[in-house]
Protein backbone atom coordinates (compact mmCIF):
# COMPACT_ATOMS: atom_id res chain seq x y z
CA UNK A 239 0.00 0.00 0.00
CA UNK A 240 1.53 3.37 -0.95
CA UNK A 241 2.47 5.73 1.86
CA UNK A 242 1.62 9.39 1.49
CA UNK A 243 3.28 12.25 3.33
CA UNK A 244 0.10 14.35 3.38
CA UNK A 245 -3.61 13.93 2.85
CA UNK A 246 -5.84 16.57 1.30
CA UNK A 247 -9.48 15.95 2.25
CA UNK A 248 -11.93 17.88 0.11
CA UNK A 249 -15.48 17.81 1.46
CA UNK A 250 -17.87 16.24 -1.02
CA UNK A 251 -21.01 16.53 1.13
CA UNK A 252 -24.16 18.06 -0.34
CA UNK A 253 -23.50 21.50 1.23
CA UNK A 254 -19.94 21.82 -0.05
CA UNK A 255 -20.84 20.30 -3.40
CA UNK A 256 -23.45 23.04 -3.74
CA UNK A 257 -20.81 25.67 -3.01
CA UNK A 258 -18.42 24.27 -5.61
CA UNK A 259 -16.23 21.64 -3.91
CA UNK A 260 -16.29 19.50 -7.07
CA UNK A 261 -14.31 22.20 -8.90
CA UNK A 262 -11.94 22.53 -5.94
CA UNK A 263 -11.29 18.78 -6.04
CA UNK A 264 -10.58 18.94 -9.77
CA UNK A 265 -8.24 21.89 -9.29
CA UNK A 266 -6.28 19.96 -6.64
CA UNK A 267 -5.99 16.92 -8.88
CA UNK A 268 -4.60 19.03 -11.72
CA UNK A 269 -2.30 21.14 -9.55
CA UNK A 270 -0.84 18.15 -7.70
CA UNK A 271 -0.18 16.40 -11.01
CA UNK A 272 1.36 19.55 -12.46
CA UNK A 273 3.73 19.85 -9.52
CA UNK A 274 4.51 16.12 -9.57
CA UNK A 275 3.08 15.69 -6.07
CA UNK A 276 0.31 13.25 -6.91
CA UNK A 277 2.34 10.23 -5.76
CA UNK A 278 3.23 11.67 -2.37
CA UNK A 279 0.02 13.51 -1.49
CA UNK A 280 -3.25 11.68 -1.30
CA UNK A 281 -6.33 13.52 -2.48
CA UNK A 282 -9.63 12.31 -1.01
CA UNK A 283 -13.22 13.38 -1.50
CA UNK A 284 -14.95 12.91 1.86
CA UNK A 285 -18.40 13.30 3.38
CA UNK A 286 -19.63 16.27 5.41
CA UNK A 287 -17.53 17.79 8.22
CA UNK A 288 -20.61 19.43 9.69
CA UNK A 289 -19.65 23.04 9.00
CA UNK A 290 -21.42 23.30 5.68
CA UNK A 291 -22.02 27.06 5.79
CA UNK A 292 -18.23 27.61 5.72
CA UNK A 293 -17.76 25.40 2.70
CA UNK A 294 -16.16 24.30 0.54
CA UNK A 295 -14.06 22.81 3.35
CA UNK A 296 -10.60 21.37 2.78
CA UNK A 297 -8.66 19.68 5.61
CA UNK A 298 -4.96 18.97 5.18
CA UNK A 299 -3.22 16.31 7.27
CA UNK A 300 -0.93 15.62 9.12
CA UNK A 301 -1.44 19.15 10.51
CA UNK A 302 -5.24 19.00 10.46
CA UNK A 303 -5.38 22.47 8.93
CA UNK A 304 -8.99 23.46 8.40
CA UNK A 305 -9.47 25.66 5.33
CA UNK A 306 -12.84 27.32 4.74
CA UNK A 307 -14.51 28.79 1.69
CA UNK A 308 -11.86 27.37 -0.63
CA UNK A 309 -12.20 28.18 -4.33
CA UNK A 310 -10.32 26.67 -7.28
CA UNK A 311 -8.26 29.89 -7.38
CA UNK A 312 -6.93 29.18 -3.86
CA UNK A 313 -5.67 25.73 -4.78
CA UNK A 314 -2.29 26.70 -6.33
CA UNK A 315 -1.49 28.70 -3.17
CA UNK A 316 -2.38 25.80 -0.84
CA UNK A 317 -0.28 23.44 -2.93
CA UNK A 318 2.68 25.82 -3.20
CA UNK A 319 2.66 27.18 0.35
CA UNK A 320 1.31 24.36 2.48
CA UNK A 321 2.14 21.19 0.60
CA UNK A 322 5.39 22.33 -0.97
CA UNK A 323 6.85 24.75 1.57
CA UNK A 324 5.11 23.57 4.74
CA UNK A 325 3.54 26.97 5.55
CA UNK A 326 -0.16 27.21 6.41
CA UNK A 327 -2.26 29.51 4.24
CA UNK A 328 -3.47 31.70 7.10
CA UNK A 329 -6.06 33.69 5.23
CA UNK A 330 -8.08 30.54 4.52
CA UNK A 331 -7.93 29.05 8.01
CA UNK A 332 -11.05 29.03 10.16
CA UNK A 333 -11.46 32.36 11.97
CA UNK A 334 -13.06 32.74 15.41
CA UNK A 335 -15.69 35.42 14.81
CA UNK A 336 -15.27 37.39 18.07
CA UNK A 337 -11.51 37.48 18.38
CA UNK A 338 -10.86 37.35 14.63
CA UNK A 339 -8.33 34.72 15.60
CA UNK A 340 -7.14 32.14 13.09
CA UNK A 341 -7.42 28.55 14.33
CA UNK A 342 -4.90 26.31 12.58
CA UNK A 343 -6.10 22.90 13.83
CA UNK A 344 -9.64 21.74 13.37
CA UNK A 345 -9.73 20.08 16.80
CA UNK A 346 -9.28 23.51 18.44
CA UNK A 347 -12.33 24.99 16.74
CA UNK A 348 -15.00 25.47 19.45
CA UNK A 349 -17.62 23.89 17.17
CA UNK A 350 -15.74 20.56 17.41
CA UNK A 351 -14.30 20.75 20.93
CA UNK A 352 -17.30 19.39 22.85
CA UNK A 353 -18.35 16.95 20.21
CA UNK A 354 -18.03 13.24 20.75
CA UNK A 355 -18.05 11.56 17.39
CA UNK A 356 -19.17 7.94 17.35
CA UNK A 357 -21.67 7.92 14.53
CA UNK A 358 -19.82 10.63 12.63
CA UNK A 359 -16.44 9.05 13.35
CA UNK A 360 -15.64 8.55 9.68
CA UNK A 361 -17.59 11.43 8.14
CA UNK A 362 -15.13 13.90 6.69
CA UNK A 363 -12.20 11.51 7.11
CA UNK A 364 -12.70 8.72 4.63
CA UNK A 365 -13.64 8.45 1.01
CA UNK A 366 -17.16 7.00 1.29
CA UNK A 367 -16.83 5.52 -2.19
CA UNK A 368 -13.95 3.25 -1.17
CA UNK A 369 -14.76 0.29 1.04
CA UNK A 370 -11.03 -0.12 1.73
CA UNK A 371 -11.01 3.15 3.65
CA UNK A 372 -13.91 2.02 5.83
CA UNK A 373 -12.17 -1.30 6.43
CA UNK A 374 -8.94 0.52 7.36
CA UNK A 375 -10.87 2.24 10.18
CA UNK A 376 -12.02 -1.09 11.69
CA UNK A 377 -14.93 -1.37 9.29
CA UNK A 378 -16.70 -4.75 9.15
CA UNK A 379 -14.72 -5.99 12.18
CA UNK A 380 -17.85 -5.86 14.32
CA UNK A 381 -19.62 -8.01 11.73
CA UNK A 382 -16.70 -10.45 11.75
CA UNK A 383 -16.89 -10.53 15.56
CA UNK A 384 -20.61 -11.43 15.67
CA UNK A 385 -20.36 -13.97 12.85
CA UNK A 386 -17.40 -15.75 14.34
CA UNK A 387 -17.92 -15.51 18.07
CA UNK A 388 -21.43 -14.43 19.06
CA UNK A 389 -24.82 -16.10 19.02
CA UNK A 390 -27.77 -13.93 17.86
CA UNK A 391 -29.06 -13.84 21.47
CA UNK A 392 -25.68 -12.56 22.66
CA UNK A 393 -25.73 -9.77 20.08
CA UNK A 394 -29.21 -8.75 21.25
CA UNK A 395 -28.09 -8.84 24.88
CA UNK A 396 -25.09 -6.64 24.08
CA UNK A 397 -27.24 -4.05 22.31
CA UNK A 398 -29.75 -4.15 25.18
CA UNK A 399 -26.97 -3.61 27.73
CA UNK A 400 -25.57 -0.67 25.75
CA UNK A 401 -28.81 1.22 26.37
CA UNK A 402 -29.05 2.27 22.70
CA UNK A 403 -32.45 3.80 21.92
CA UNK A 404 -33.92 4.49 18.52
CA UNK A 405 -32.69 7.74 17.04
CA UNK A 406 -35.63 8.12 14.65
CA UNK A 407 -37.77 9.93 17.20
CA UNK A 408 -39.51 7.79 19.76
CA UNK A 409 -36.39 6.51 21.52
CA UNK A 410 -37.56 2.91 21.86
CA UNK A 411 -34.83 0.57 23.21
CA UNK A 412 -33.17 -0.98 20.17
CA UNK A 413 -32.12 -4.29 21.74
CA UNK A 414 -35.65 -4.92 22.99
CA UNK A 415 -37.07 -4.26 19.55
CA UNK A 416 -34.59 -6.72 18.06
CA UNK A 417 -35.60 -9.29 20.65
CA UNK A 418 -39.27 -8.99 19.62
CA UNK A 419 -38.36 -9.58 15.98
CA UNK A 420 -35.95 -12.39 16.90
CA UNK A 421 -38.66 -14.18 18.88
CA UNK A 422 -41.40 -13.63 16.29
CA UNK A 423 -42.37 -16.75 14.39
CA UNK A 424 -41.75 -16.71 10.68
CA UNK A 425 -39.68 -18.34 7.96
CA UNK A 426 -38.96 -14.95 6.42
CA UNK A 427 -37.98 -11.75 8.28
CA UNK A 428 -37.08 -8.29 7.05
CA UNK A 429 -34.80 -5.51 8.20
CA UNK A 430 -35.48 -1.89 7.22
CA UNK A 431 -33.40 1.25 7.50
CA UNK A 432 -35.55 4.36 7.78
CA UNK A 433 -33.74 7.04 5.78
CA UNK A 434 -36.81 9.08 4.97
CA UNK A 435 -35.66 12.07 7.05
CA UNK A 436 -38.67 14.28 6.47
CA UNK A 437 -38.08 17.01 9.06
CA UNK A 438 -37.49 20.33 7.31
CA UNK A 439 -33.93 21.49 7.88
CA UNK A 440 -32.69 18.11 9.11
CA UNK A 441 -29.71 16.53 7.40
CA UNK A 442 -28.26 14.15 10.00
CA UNK A 443 -29.17 10.92 8.24
CA UNK A 444 -28.30 12.29 4.82
CA UNK A 445 -24.80 13.21 6.03
CA UNK A 446 -24.23 9.79 7.58
CA UNK A 447 -25.29 8.03 4.38
CA UNK A 448 -23.21 10.36 2.22
CA UNK A 449 -20.16 10.29 4.47
CA UNK A 450 -20.08 6.73 5.80
CA UNK A 451 -22.61 4.44 4.10
CA UNK A 452 -20.82 1.25 5.13
CA UNK A 453 -21.41 1.94 8.84
CA UNK A 454 -25.16 1.75 8.20
CA UNK A 455 -24.83 -1.38 6.05
CA UNK A 456 -22.66 -3.06 8.70
CA UNK A 457 -25.18 -2.14 11.43
CA UNK A 458 -27.98 -3.64 9.35
CA UNK A 459 -25.99 -6.83 8.75
CA UNK A 460 -25.47 -7.24 12.49
CA UNK A 461 -29.17 -6.57 13.16
CA UNK A 462 -30.17 -9.06 10.44
CA UNK A 463 -27.95 -11.73 11.96
CA UNK A 464 -29.42 -11.03 15.40
CA UNK A 465 -33.07 -11.31 14.39
CA UNK A 466 -32.60 -13.97 11.70
CA UNK A 467 -33.31 -11.98 8.57
CA UNK A 468 -31.87 -12.53 5.12
CA UNK A 469 -33.26 -9.51 3.32
CA UNK A 470 -33.45 -5.79 3.95
CA UNK A 471 -34.43 -2.41 2.53
CA UNK A 472 -33.05 1.07 2.89
CA UNK A 473 -35.94 3.49 2.40
CA UNK A 474 -34.36 6.74 1.30
CA UNK A 475 -36.07 9.84 -0.08
CA UNK A 476 -35.37 10.48 -3.76
CA UNK A 477 -34.38 14.07 -2.88
CA UNK A 478 -31.11 12.62 -1.55
CA UNK A 479 -29.45 11.65 -4.84
CA UNK A 480 -25.88 11.75 -3.47
CA UNK A 481 -26.80 9.53 -0.52
CA UNK A 482 -28.47 7.06 -2.89
CA UNK A 483 -25.49 7.09 -5.25
CA UNK A 484 -23.05 6.43 -2.41
CA UNK A 485 -25.29 3.69 -0.99
CA UNK A 486 -25.45 1.97 -4.36
CA UNK A 487 -21.66 2.05 -4.66
CA UNK A 488 -21.24 0.81 -1.08
CA UNK A 489 -23.69 -2.07 -1.58
CA UNK A 490 -21.95 -3.12 -4.80
CA UNK A 491 -18.54 -3.03 -3.12
CA UNK A 492 -19.74 -4.95 -0.05
CA UNK A 493 -21.19 -7.59 -2.39
CA UNK A 494 -17.92 -7.77 -4.30
CA UNK A 495 -16.00 -8.29 -1.05
CA UNK A 496 -18.37 -11.04 0.07
CA UNK A 497 -19.74 -8.90 2.91
CA UNK A 498 -23.25 -8.85 1.50
CA UNK A 499 -25.04 -11.64 -0.30
CA UNK A 500 -24.85 -15.39 0.27
CA UNK A 501 -22.68 -17.13 2.86
CA UNK A 502 -21.04 -13.99 4.23
CA UNK A 503 -17.44 -14.58 5.37
CA UNK A 504 -18.10 -18.30 4.92
CA UNK A 505 -20.39 -18.22 7.98
CA UNK A 506 -23.50 -19.57 6.33
CA UNK A 507 -25.28 -16.28 7.07
CA UNK A 508 -26.79 -14.59 3.98
CA UNK A 509 -28.21 -11.10 3.64
CA UNK A 510 -29.42 -9.18 0.58
CA UNK A 511 -29.97 -5.45 0.66
CA UNK A 512 -32.12 -3.22 -1.60
CA UNK A 513 -32.71 0.50 -1.85
CA UNK A 514 -36.24 1.83 -2.12
CA UNK A 515 -36.60 5.47 -3.10
CA UNK A 516 -39.40 7.41 -1.44
CA UNK A 517 -41.21 10.37 -2.93
CA UNK A 518 -40.64 12.65 0.04
CA UNK A 519 -43.93 12.60 1.96
CA UNK A 520 -43.34 13.32 5.65
CA UNK A 521 -45.84 10.68 6.73
CA UNK A 522 -43.89 7.98 4.86
CA UNK A 523 -41.31 8.20 7.66
CA UNK A 524 -43.90 6.61 9.95
CA UNK A 525 -43.03 2.94 10.01
CA UNK A 526 -46.32 1.39 8.90
CA UNK A 527 -46.75 4.00 6.13
CA UNK A 528 -43.16 3.37 5.07
CA UNK A 529 -43.75 -0.35 4.76
CA UNK A 530 -46.93 0.25 2.74
CA UNK A 531 -44.86 2.45 0.45
CA UNK A 532 -42.21 -0.27 -0.04
CA UNK A 533 -45.00 -2.71 -0.89
CA UNK A 534 -46.11 -0.32 -3.62
CA UNK A 535 -49.20 0.96 -1.84
CA UNK A 536 -50.06 4.52 -0.81
CA UNK A 537 -48.01 5.55 2.21
CA UNK A 538 -50.63 5.71 4.96
CA UNK A 539 -50.21 4.63 8.58
CA UNK A 540 -52.29 1.77 9.93
CA UNK A 541 -53.26 1.03 13.54
CA UNK A 542 -50.87 -1.01 15.67
CA UNK A 543 -51.02 -3.84 16.82
CA UNK A 544 -50.01 -5.81 14.95
CA UNK A 545 -46.55 -4.35 15.42
CA UNK A 546 -43.98 -4.69 12.62
CA UNK A 547 -41.98 -7.14 14.75
CA UNK A 548 -44.83 -9.64 14.28
CA UNK A 549 -46.43 -8.50 11.06
CA UNK A 550 -44.52 -5.97 9.02
CA UNK A 551 -43.41 -5.92 5.41
CA UNK A 552 -45.67 -8.22 3.38
CA UNK A 553 -47.02 -9.49 6.69
CA UNK A 554 -43.64 -10.86 7.77
CA UNK A 555 -41.80 -10.06 11.03
CA UNK A 556 -39.84 -6.87 10.39
CA UNK A 557 -37.40 -4.75 12.31
CA UNK A 558 -37.15 -1.08 11.39
CA UNK A 559 -34.51 1.30 12.69
CA UNK A 560 -33.31 4.75 11.82
CA UNK A 561 -30.02 5.48 9.97
CA UNK A 562 -28.28 6.85 13.07
CA UNK A 563 -29.45 3.90 15.17
CA UNK A 564 -27.91 1.46 12.68
CA UNK A 565 -24.65 3.43 12.48
CA UNK A 566 -24.28 3.16 16.28
CA UNK A 567 -24.32 -0.64 16.22
CA UNK A 568 -20.83 -1.53 14.86
CA UNK A 569 -18.91 0.58 17.47
CA UNK A 570 -21.10 -0.85 20.25
CA UNK A 571 -20.28 -4.40 19.22
CA UNK A 572 -16.61 -3.63 18.71
CA UNK A 573 -16.02 -1.62 21.89
CA UNK A 574 -18.58 -3.32 24.10
CA UNK A 575 -21.81 -2.24 25.72
CA UNK A 576 -20.07 -0.90 28.86
CA UNK A 577 -18.04 1.53 26.79
CA UNK A 578 -21.20 2.88 25.17
CA UNK A 579 -23.30 2.91 28.34
CA UNK A 580 -20.62 4.96 30.12
CA UNK A 581 -21.60 7.89 27.91
CA UNK A 582 -24.76 9.88 28.53
CA UNK A 583 -27.31 9.88 31.34
CA UNK A 584 -28.93 7.11 33.37
CA UNK A 585 -31.62 6.38 30.78
CA UNK A 586 -30.27 8.01 27.64
CA UNK A 587 -26.97 6.51 26.60
CA UNK A 588 -24.42 7.42 23.99
CA UNK A 589 -24.48 10.43 21.73
CA UNK A 590 -26.98 12.22 19.51
CA UNK A 591 -26.43 13.90 16.17
CA UNK A 592 -28.19 17.25 15.75
CA UNK A 593 -28.64 19.62 12.85
CA UNK A 594 -28.03 22.95 14.58
CA UNK A 595 -29.71 25.73 12.63
CA UNK A 596 -31.39 29.12 13.08
CA UNK A 597 -29.98 32.22 14.73
CA UNK A 598 -26.67 30.82 16.00
CA UNK A 599 -23.24 31.88 14.86
CA UNK A 600 -22.17 28.39 13.83
CA UNK A 601 -24.80 26.24 12.24
CA UNK A 602 -24.08 22.69 11.16
CA UNK A 603 -24.04 19.06 12.08
CA UNK A 604 -22.92 18.13 15.58
CA UNK A 605 -22.64 14.92 17.58
CA UNK A 606 -22.77 15.43 21.33
CA UNK A 607 -23.04 13.17 24.38
CA UNK A 608 -26.52 12.80 25.82
CA UNK A 609 -26.86 14.92 28.94
CA UNK A 610 -25.15 17.97 27.46
CA UNK A 611 -27.09 21.16 28.17
CA UNK A 612 -28.84 23.40 25.67
CA UNK A 613 -26.60 26.22 26.86
CA UNK A 614 -23.47 24.29 25.93
CA UNK A 615 -24.84 23.44 22.51
CA UNK A 616 -26.05 26.94 21.69
CA UNK A 617 -23.39 29.09 23.30
CA UNK A 618 -20.27 26.91 23.12
CA UNK A 619 -20.61 24.77 20.01
CA UNK A 620 -22.93 27.22 18.28
CA UNK A 621 -20.93 30.25 19.41
CA UNK A 622 -24.01 32.12 20.72
CA UNK A 623 -26.75 34.07 19.05
CA UNK A 624 -26.15 35.64 15.68
CA UNK A 625 -25.47 39.38 15.86
CA UNK A 626 -25.29 39.03 19.67
CA UNK A 627 -29.07 39.38 19.88
CA UNK A 628 -30.95 37.96 22.86
CA UNK A 629 -31.85 34.26 22.97
CA UNK A 630 -35.56 33.55 22.90
CA UNK A 631 -36.23 29.89 22.23
CA UNK A 632 -34.98 26.64 20.82
CA UNK A 633 -37.20 24.32 18.85
CA UNK A 634 -36.15 20.71 19.27
CA UNK A 635 -37.48 17.60 17.61
CA UNK A 636 -38.49 18.75 14.15
CA UNK A 637 -41.95 20.03 13.17
CA UNK A 638 -43.59 17.98 15.89
CA UNK A 639 -41.13 18.96 18.57
CA UNK A 640 -41.50 21.65 21.19
CA UNK A 641 -40.26 25.19 21.72
CA UNK A 642 -38.23 25.59 24.88
CA UNK A 643 -37.43 28.90 26.53
CA UNK A 644 -34.58 30.53 28.44
CA UNK A 645 -35.56 28.61 31.58
CA UNK A 646 -34.53 25.42 29.77
CA UNK A 647 -31.04 26.48 28.80
CA UNK A 648 -29.55 24.31 31.54
CA UNK A 649 -31.86 21.39 30.82
CA UNK A 650 -30.05 18.14 30.15
CA UNK A 651 -30.55 17.00 26.58
CA UNK A 652 -31.93 13.50 27.08
CA UNK A 653 -35.19 11.72 26.25
CA UNK A 654 -36.79 12.07 29.69
CA UNK A 655 -35.90 15.72 30.35
CA UNK A 656 -37.09 16.84 26.94
CA UNK A 657 -40.37 14.94 27.20
CA UNK A 658 -40.88 16.36 30.68
CA UNK A 659 -40.57 19.87 29.26
CA UNK A 660 -43.17 19.10 26.58
CA UNK A 661 -40.70 18.70 23.71
CA UNK A 662 -39.23 15.56 22.16
CA UNK A 663 -35.75 14.48 21.11
CA UNK A 664 -37.16 13.73 17.66
CA UNK A 665 -34.65 12.84 15.04
CA UNK A 666 -32.30 15.75 15.80
CA UNK A 667 -33.51 19.09 14.51
CA UNK A 668 -32.42 22.05 16.67
CA UNK A 669 -33.62 25.48 15.57
CA UNK A 670 -32.40 28.42 17.63
CA UNK A 671 -34.52 31.58 17.72
CA UNK A 672 -33.59 35.09 18.78
CA UNK A 673 -35.60 37.90 20.34
CA UNK A 674 -36.96 38.96 16.94
CA UNK A 675 -38.88 35.71 16.53
CA UNK A 676 -42.62 35.67 17.16
CA UNK A 677 -43.51 32.45 18.93
CA UNK A 678 -47.12 32.47 17.72
CA UNK A 679 -45.79 32.70 14.19
CA UNK A 680 -43.38 29.83 14.89
CA UNK A 681 -46.20 27.61 16.15
CA UNK A 682 -48.17 28.52 13.02
CA UNK A 683 -45.20 27.73 10.75
CA UNK A 684 -44.70 24.23 12.14
CA UNK A 685 -48.42 23.48 12.26
CA UNK A 686 -48.76 24.58 8.64
CA UNK A 687 -46.17 21.93 7.78
CA UNK A 688 -47.75 19.08 9.73
CA UNK A 689 -51.24 20.05 8.59
CA UNK A 690 -50.11 20.01 4.95
CA UNK A 691 -48.39 16.66 5.44
CA UNK A 692 -51.30 15.01 7.28
CA UNK A 693 -52.35 12.02 5.18
CA UNK A 694 -55.99 12.70 6.07
CA UNK A 695 -56.81 9.19 7.16
CA UNK A 696 -58.05 10.05 10.64
CA UNK A 697 -60.39 12.88 11.59
CA UNK A 698 -58.65 14.33 14.66
CA UNK A 699 -55.46 14.96 12.73
CA UNK A 700 -57.06 15.97 9.41
CA UNK A 701 -59.71 18.30 10.83
CA UNK A 702 -58.17 19.18 14.20
CA UNK A 703 -54.91 20.56 12.81
CA UNK A 704 -56.90 22.56 10.26
CA UNK A 705 -59.06 24.18 12.93
CA UNK A 706 -56.00 24.89 15.07
CA UNK A 707 -54.36 26.57 12.11
CA UNK A 708 -57.41 28.75 11.50
CA UNK A 709 -57.26 29.92 15.11
CA UNK A 710 -53.54 30.65 14.91
CA UNK A 711 -54.08 32.59 11.69
CA UNK A 712 -56.73 34.71 13.38
CA UNK A 713 -54.46 35.40 16.37
CA UNK A 714 -51.53 36.50 14.20
CA UNK A 715 -53.90 38.91 12.47
CA UNK A 716 -55.04 40.38 15.78
CA UNK A 717 -58.47 38.79 15.37
CA UNK A 718 -58.24 36.20 18.15
CA UNK A 719 -59.96 36.15 21.53
CA UNK A 720 -58.87 34.83 24.92
CA UNK A 721 -61.48 32.08 24.57
CA UNK A 722 -59.63 30.98 21.45
CA UNK A 723 -56.59 30.20 23.59
CA UNK A 724 -58.59 27.81 25.75
CA UNK A 725 -60.17 26.24 22.68
CA UNK A 726 -56.78 25.93 21.04
CA UNK A 727 -55.34 24.18 24.06
CA UNK A 728 -58.27 21.76 24.36
CA UNK A 729 -58.23 20.97 20.66
CA UNK A 730 -54.47 20.43 20.72
CA UNK A 731 -54.83 17.92 23.57
CA UNK A 732 -57.61 16.16 21.73
CA UNK A 733 -55.60 15.88 18.50
CA UNK A 734 -52.66 14.54 20.50
CA UNK A 735 -54.73 11.89 22.24
CA UNK A 736 -57.02 10.79 19.41
CA UNK A 737 -54.85 10.77 16.29
CA UNK A 738 -53.93 7.47 14.73
CA UNK A 739 -50.23 7.93 14.20
CA UNK A 740 -47.27 9.87 15.54
CA UNK A 741 -47.83 12.72 13.09
CA UNK A 742 -51.11 13.78 14.65
CA UNK A 743 -50.03 12.72 18.13
CA UNK A 744 -47.12 15.16 18.08
CA UNK A 745 -48.27 17.88 15.65
CA UNK A 746 -49.74 20.01 18.50
CA UNK A 747 -46.41 20.09 20.40
CA UNK A 748 -45.20 23.45 19.00
CA UNK A 749 -48.58 25.00 19.84
CA UNK A 750 -48.76 23.52 23.33
CA UNK A 751 -45.19 24.44 24.27
CA UNK A 752 -45.49 28.00 22.99
CA UNK A 753 -48.77 28.36 24.88
CA UNK A 754 -47.02 27.04 27.98
CA UNK A 755 -43.83 29.09 27.83
CA UNK A 756 -44.76 32.12 25.72
CA UNK A 757 -48.43 32.69 26.58
CA UNK A 758 -47.76 36.41 27.08
CA UNK A 759 -46.98 36.67 23.37
CA UNK A 760 -50.35 35.15 22.44
CA UNK A 761 -52.04 37.56 24.86
CA UNK A 762 -50.26 40.59 23.39
CA UNK A 763 -51.57 39.62 19.92
CA UNK A 764 -55.10 39.24 21.29
CA UNK A 765 -55.42 41.98 23.89
CA UNK A 766 -53.10 44.67 22.56
CA UNK A 767 -53.30 43.75 18.86
CA UNK A 768 -49.52 43.85 18.97
CA UNK A 769 -46.82 41.40 17.92
CA UNK A 770 -44.02 41.88 20.49
CA UNK A 771 -41.41 40.58 18.03
CA UNK A 772 -42.81 42.77 15.24
CA UNK A 773 -42.96 39.76 12.96
CA UNK A 774 -46.69 39.30 12.26
CA UNK A 775 -47.30 41.32 9.11
CA UNK A 776 -50.92 42.16 9.90
CA UNK A 777 -49.93 43.80 13.18
CA UNK A 778 -47.06 45.96 12.05
CA UNK A 779 -46.73 49.25 10.14
CA UNK A 780 -43.82 50.94 8.43
CA UNK A 781 -43.57 54.71 8.95
CA UNK A 782 -40.99 57.34 8.15
CA UNK A 783 -39.54 59.42 10.96
CA UNK A 784 -39.57 62.99 9.53
CA UNK A 785 -36.74 64.10 11.79
CA UNK A 786 -34.41 61.46 10.49
CA UNK A 787 -35.50 61.48 6.88
CA UNK A 788 -33.03 63.27 4.58
CA UNK A 789 -35.47 63.22 1.65
CA UNK A 790 -33.10 61.25 -0.55
CA UNK A 791 -35.96 59.32 -2.17
CA UNK A 792 -34.20 55.94 -2.16
CA UNK A 793 -37.13 54.22 -0.41
CA UNK A 794 -39.64 55.60 -2.91
CA UNK A 795 -37.55 54.41 -5.86
CA UNK A 796 -37.28 50.91 -4.38
CA UNK A 797 -40.84 50.44 -3.12
CA UNK A 798 -42.30 47.68 -5.36
CA UNK A 799 -45.82 49.12 -5.18
CA UNK A 800 -44.88 52.80 -5.40
CA UNK A 801 -46.66 53.76 -2.21
CA UNK A 802 -44.02 56.15 -0.88
CA UNK A 803 -44.34 59.79 -1.89
CA UNK A 804 -42.36 62.95 -1.18
CA UNK A 805 -39.71 65.20 -2.70
CA UNK A 806 -36.93 67.59 -1.68
CA UNK A 807 -39.49 69.95 -0.18
CA UNK A 808 -42.19 67.54 0.98
CA UNK A 809 -41.52 64.94 3.71
CA UNK A 810 -41.60 61.36 2.49
CA UNK A 811 -44.61 59.37 3.71
CA UNK A 812 -45.92 55.86 3.27
CA UNK A 813 -49.49 55.34 2.07
CA UNK A 814 -50.59 52.76 4.65
CA UNK A 815 -53.55 51.60 2.58
CA UNK A 816 -51.31 50.53 -0.29
CA UNK A 817 -48.28 49.33 1.67
CA UNK A 818 -47.78 45.58 1.32
CA UNK A 819 -45.35 45.50 4.27
CA UNK A 820 -42.55 43.87 2.35
CA UNK A 821 -39.92 45.76 4.38
CA UNK A 822 -37.87 46.95 1.39
CA UNK A 823 -37.92 50.57 2.57
CA UNK A 824 -36.40 49.76 5.95
CA UNK A 825 -33.67 47.76 4.26
CA UNK A 826 -32.70 50.40 1.73
CA UNK A 827 -32.94 53.59 3.80
CA UNK A 828 -29.33 54.63 4.47
CA UNK A 829 -30.33 56.93 7.35
CA UNK A 830 -32.45 54.51 9.41
CA UNK A 831 -35.41 56.83 9.02
CA UNK A 832 -37.95 54.05 8.36
CA UNK A 833 -39.42 52.53 11.50
CA UNK A 834 -41.33 49.33 12.06
CA UNK A 835 -44.00 49.83 14.72
Ligand SMILES: Cc1cc2nc3c(=O)[nH]c(=O)nc-3n(C[C@H](O)[C@H](O)[C@H](O)COP(=O)(O)O)c2cc1C
Nearest residue numbers: 404405406432435436523524525559560563740741
Ligand atom coordinates in the same frame (compact mmCIF):
# COMPACT_ATOMS: atom_id res chain seq x y z
C1 LIG B 1 -44.89 11.28 10.86
C2 LIG B 1 -43.67 10.50 11.24
C3 LIG B 1 -42.52 10.66 10.52
C4 LIG B 1 -41.40 9.93 10.85
N1 LIG B 1 -40.25 10.11 10.13
C5 LIG B 1 -39.15 9.39 10.42
C6 LIG B 1 -37.97 9.56 9.66
O1 LIG B 1 -37.92 10.37 8.73
N2 LIG B 1 -36.91 8.80 10.00
C7 LIG B 1 -36.94 7.89 11.03
O2 LIG B 1 -35.96 7.21 11.27
N3 LIG B 1 -38.04 7.74 11.77
C8 LIG B 1 -39.15 8.46 11.49
N4 LIG B 1 -40.27 8.27 12.24
C9 LIG B 1 -40.25 7.25 13.31
C10 LIG B 1 -40.50 5.87 12.70
O3 LIG B 1 -41.88 5.65 12.60
C11 LIG B 1 -39.90 4.75 13.53
O4 LIG B 1 -40.30 4.92 14.84
C12 LIG B 1 -38.39 4.72 13.49
O5 LIG B 1 -37.94 4.61 12.17
C13 LIG B 1 -37.89 3.55 14.31
O6 LIG B 1 -36.51 3.52 14.30
P1 LIG B 1 -35.68 3.76 15.64
O7 LIG B 1 -36.24 2.84 16.68
O8 LIG B 1 -34.28 3.42 15.28
O9 LIG B 1 -35.86 5.18 16.00
C14 LIG B 1 -41.42 9.01 11.93
C15 LIG B 1 -42.59 8.86 12.67
C16 LIG B 1 -43.70 9.61 12.33
C17 LIG B 1 -44.93 9.42 13.14
Ligand code: SF4
Nearest residue numbers: 787788790791793827
Ligand atom coordinates in the same frame (compact mmCIF):
# COMPACT_ATOMS: atom_id res chain seq x y z
S1 SF4 C 1 -34.68 56.39 2.13
FE1 SF4 C 1 -34.80 57.05 4.24
S2 SF4 C 1 -33.95 59.07 4.21
FE2 SF4 C 1 -34.33 58.57 2.09
S3 SF4 C 1 -36.36 59.40 1.72
FE3 SF4 C 1 -36.69 57.31 2.33
S4 SF4 C 1 -36.97 57.43 4.56
FE4 SF4 C 1 -36.10 59.38 3.91
Ligand code: SF4
Nearest residue numbers: 797817818820821823
Ligand atom coordinates in the same frame (compact mmCIF):
# COMPACT_ATOMS: atom_id res chain seq x y z
S1 SF4 D 1 -43.14 48.14 3.24
FE1 SF4 D 1 -42.86 47.65 1.16
S2 SF4 D 1 -44.72 48.38 0.20
FE2 SF4 D 1 -44.63 49.34 2.17
S3 SF4 D 1 -43.63 51.23 1.81
FE3 SF4 D 1 -42.05 49.85 2.36
S4 SF4 D 1 -41.35 49.08 0.44
FE4 SF4 D 1 -43.28 50.03 0.05
Ligand code: FES
Nearest residue numbers: 251253254286290
Ligand atom coordinates in the same frame (compact mmCIF):
# COMPACT_ATOMS: atom_id res chain seq x y z
S1 FES E 1 -21.09 19.43 3.19
FE1 FES E 1 -19.05 20.09 3.56
S2 FES E 1 -19.04 20.54 5.66
FE2 FES E 1 -21.07 19.80 5.32
